[in-house]
Amino acid sequence: xxxxxxxxxGNVLGDxxxxxxxxxxxxxxxxxxxxERMIELSTQGKVGGNLHLDTGQEAIAVGVCHALAPxxxxxxxxxxxxxAIAKGAxxxxxxxxxxxxxxxxxxxxxxxxxxxxxxxxFVTANGIVGAGLGIAAGVALRQKMTGSGPAVVSFFxxxxxxxxxxxxxANLASLWNLPLLMxxxxxxxxxxxxxxxxMAGPGVVARAAAYGIEGESVDGNDVMxxxxxxxxxxxxxxxxxxxxxxxxxxxxxxxxxxxxxxxxRPREEIEEAVKRDPIDRMRGFxxxxxxxxxxxxxxxxxxxxxxxxxxxxxxxxSPSPAxxxxxxxxxxxxxxxxxxx
Amino acid sequence: xxxxxxAQALNEALRxxxxxxxxxxxxxxxxxxxxxxxxxxxxxxxxxxxxRVRDTPISEQAIVATGLGAALAGARPVVEIMFIDFAxxxxxxxxxxxxxxxxxxxxxxxxxxxxxxxxxxGRGNGSQHSQSLEAWFMHIPGLKVxxxxxxxxxxxxxxxxxxxxxxVVFIEHKRLYGTWGEVPEEEYTVPIGEAxxxxxxxxxxxIAASRQALLAEDAARILESEGIxxxxxxxxxxxxxxxxxxxxxxxxxxxxxxxxxxxxxxGIGAELTAVVLEEAxxxxxxPVIRVTGEDVPIPFNADLEAAAIPSVDKIVSGVKSILxx
Ligand SMILES: Cc1ncc(C[n+]2csc(CCOP(=O)(O)OP(=O)(O)O)c2C)c(N)n1
Numbered sequence: 095x096x097x098x099x100x101x102x103x104g105n106v107l108g109d110x111x112x113x114x115x116x117x118x119x120x121x122x123x124x125x126x127x128x129x130e131r132m133i134e135l136s137t138q139g140k141v142g143g144n145l146h147l148d149t150g151q152e153a154i155a156v157g158v159c160h161a162l163a164p165x166x167x168x169x170x171x172x173x174x175x176x177x178a179i180a181k182g183a184x185x186x187x188x189x190x191x192x193x194x195x196x197x198x199x200x201x202x203x204x205x206x207x208x209x210x211x212x213x214x215x216f217v218t219a220n221g222i223v224g225a226g227l228g229i230a231a232g233v234a235l236r237q238k239m240t241g242s243g244p245a246v247v248s249f250f251x252x253x254x255x256x257x258x259x260x261x262x263x264a265n266l267a268s269l270w271n272l273p274l275l276m277x278x279x280x281x282x283x284x285x286x287x288x289x290x291x292x293m294a295g296p297g298v299v300a301r302a303a304a305y306g307i308e309g310e311s312v313d314g315n316d317v318m319x320x321x322x323x324x325x326x327x328x329x330x331x332x333x334x335x336x337x338x339x340x341x342x343x344x345x346x347x348x349x350x351x352x353x354x355x356x357x358x359r360p361r362e363e364i365e366e367a368v369k370r371d372p373i374d375r376m377r378g379f380x381x382x383x384x385x386x387x388x389x390x391x392x393x394x395x396x397x398x399x400x401x402x403x404x405x406x407x408x409x410x411x412s413p414s415p416a417x418x419x420x421x422x423x424x425x426x427x428x429x430x431x432x433x434x435x
Numbered sequence: 436x437x438x439x440x441x442a443q444a445l446n447e448a449l450r451x452x453x454x455x456x457x458x459x460x461x462x463x464x465x466x467x468x469x470x471x472x473x474x475x476x477x478x479x480x481x482x483x484x485x486x487r488v489r490d491t492p493i494s495e496q497a498i499v500a501t502g503l504g505a506a507l508a509g510a511r512p513v514v515e516i517m518f519i520d521f522a523x524x525x526x527x528x529x530x531x532x533x534x535x536x537x538x539x540x541x542x543x544x545x546x547x548x549x550x551x552x553x554x555x556x557g558r559g560n561g562s563q564h565s566q567s568l569e570a571w572f573m574h575i576p577g578l579k580v581x582x583x584x585x586x587x588x589x590x591x592x593x594x595x596x597x598x599x600x601x602x603v604v605f606i607e608h609k610r611l612y613g614t615w616g617e618v619p620e621e622e623y624t625v626p627i628g629e630a631x632x633x634x635x636x637x638x639x640x641x642i643a644a645s646r647q648a649l650l651a652e653d654a655a656r657i658l659e660s661e662g663i664x665x666x667x668x669x670x671x672x673x674x675x676x677x678x679x680x681x682x683x684x685x686x687x688x689x690x691x692x693x694x695x696x697x698x699x700x701x702g703i704g705a706e707l708t709a710v711v712l713e714e715a716x717x718x719x720x721x722p723v724i725r726v727t728g729e730d731v732p733i734p735f736n737a738d739l740e741a742a743a744i745p746s747v748d749k750i751v752s753g754v755k756s757i758l759x760x
Contacts, residue, residue: 167508169504198541199540199541199543200539200540200541200543201541201542202541203538203539203540203541204539204540204541205539208535208539208540210539210540210541210543210544212543212544217507217508217544218507218536218540218544220532221531222527222531222532225500225527225528225531225532227500228496228497228499228500228501228503228504228528228532229500229501229503229504229507229528229532230504231497231500231501231504232500232501232502232503232504232505232506232507232508232512233504233505233507233508234504235501235504235505235510236504236505236508236509236510237508239460239486239487239505239510240509258496259496259497259500259527262492262494262496262497262500263497263500263501265492265494265497266491266492266494266497266501269492422542423537423538423540423541423542424537424538424576424577425537425577425579425601426537426545426599426600426601
């Protein structure tokens with residue numbers, strides 16, 4: 095069964111299956127619910143550092159990652175929980191890392207901003223704005239040199255587009271025809287500075303075009319639109335046509351990090367963002383299609399909550415890394431050996 | 436044994452490692468047809484093609500970052516920063532990215548890459564092409580920092596650096612490329628982290644690296660003719676630092692002269708002094724002396740330039756002054 099285009103708010107797809115639609119919805123809800131639990135744990139002092147969450151932006155990570163082949167790789171940002179979850183990260187190991195535990199993805203040494211989930215192809219998050227772009231281009235360079243197929247997705251914010259990393263990487267990736275998909279999550283803000291006060295010229299897509307990179311701009315709050323655009327772009331990337339860029343327009347709902355009071359922002363803007371919630375929107379669509387009943391919704395929420403309960407319980411019961419192992423992993427265990435003639 | 440130049444020795448190391456391991460590739464400004472500004476990559480483009488010998492745009496940040504990405508994905512890149520002064524533009528990928536990947540991933544990721552660059556005072560290159568910034572990198576856990584002084588070490592250490600699973604900042608000296616030395620034809624490597632004792636002596640320990648280690652040897656020869664026996668330690672790598680060799684020597688001689696080309700303040704001499712105190716404080720007969728570059732940007736004028744850095748004479752006087760104290 096397919097949905098008619100008119101039933102889908104802002105959707106250009108017109109042919110999404112029930113199964114796909116439910117998967118996308120579940121993916122976004124998983125991110126939202128996991129992150130909400132992290133806010134609680136953070137309030138209890140169990141999660142260290144600043145929490146940069148994706149509230150209201152879940153459609154981008156979920157839409158893009160849904161379009162990926164499992165072997166495709168993802169490089170994230172400082173706001174990367176959604177990217178990791180959407181790529182299939184294990185919630186137990188993720189929760190454990192959030193709590194800094196020895197059982198976490200990075201044995202408690204990385205935390206959210208430096209997350210690595212190797213078995214699902216989430217290469218690394220990054221605490222440095224823009225840096226992921228350079229690393230992603232390098233991973234893509236290796237894929238290209240070995241002809242090994244997977245594409246590499248680099249997520250970045252509008253703030254990163256003003257960074258040297260964006261320009262150096264776009265130039266190099268285009269010159270070298272790298273299998274790189276650049277996803278700009280344009281949420282309109284870099285901390286407190288509005289994008290229109292930071293970015294000169296006609297915008298992100300035009301900047302990519304200046305480097306010979308084809309791009310398009312989509313409604314980042316419509317998961318189906320995002321996913322369709324990602325599929326199109328990945329088709330080109332996998333075919334060896336070089337990098338592509340998608341600008342996903344969205345609005346940041348929460349502060350830059352939890353606890354940011356956003357005194358620099360008009361209330362109406364945040365209210366508007368809440369009205370555009372991608373999860374509510376998808377739910378509306380599913381209900382409209384007759385693909386999701388109230389009972390099914392409740393069951394789904396219960397199922398996710400219990401998965402998250404389990405992950406958090408695992409994290410809380412896990413040991414902290416031993417302080418005696420503080421120096422482990424600075425260098426490889428094996429030092430370079432030498433031999434003499 | 437045959438003699439080849441420092442530049443040829445490096446070239447051979449690159450060649451042999453590229454032959455040995457298809458994951459090794461080169462990337463940097465003018466490494467292709469030009470063969471690198473000091474001809475270290477000469478002939479490699481012809482042999483390995485533009486895929487493995489990649490000319491890049493002038494994008495230091497991207498050169499190191501893409502090298503790192505490729506390393507994370509299984510390659511063994513040798514990236515080049517043409518002059519160490521330009522590493523200032525790549526400090527993020529070197530310091531925040533490459534150095535940290537293994538640690539903050541809990542050992543899951545590794546970054547087996549070499550960042551080849553050259554430092555030191557040249558022939559009138561002035562303040563922006565003559566710096567010795569090694570202390571910056573020595574300060575960063577997760578990086579290894581290698582500074583070879585001879586063709587033999589240059590080749591053997593570069594081969595070890597390429598095979599190393601950690602990021603290595605490999606600092607050549609721009610006035611050593613044309614120096615010659617014995618290099619065997621057969622395969623060998625030099626381990627990273629072991630200093631070389633270039634001369635044995637019981638009166639004083641001179642600690643240096645890169646070109647300054649050669650000057651220290653010259654100074655030791657002069658001192659020898661005056662009956663002063665200096666032990667000369669060539670560090671070869673400053674991270675890891677061979678504390679054992681330093682400690683053993685200073686416990687024997689009781690006196691230390693540290694030589695480096697970088698300016699004095701915050702240079703590796705400060706760290707080396709601390710190491711000497713930690714390893715041999717109760718054996719010291721005199722305060723440690725540092726013979727270093729002056730705390731000035733390197734000037735253009737040749738006389739001023741020479742005055743800004745150590746010389747054999749300055750090392751000889753340094754040693755004599757410590758023997759009087
Ligand atoms: C190079 C660098 N400069 C500054 C920061 C501090 N910082 C962290 S996130 C951020 C804003 C990033 O904005 P954007 O790229 O639009 O992403 P968003 O937070 O909106 O998702 C800043 C300035 C940083 N982490 N890295």
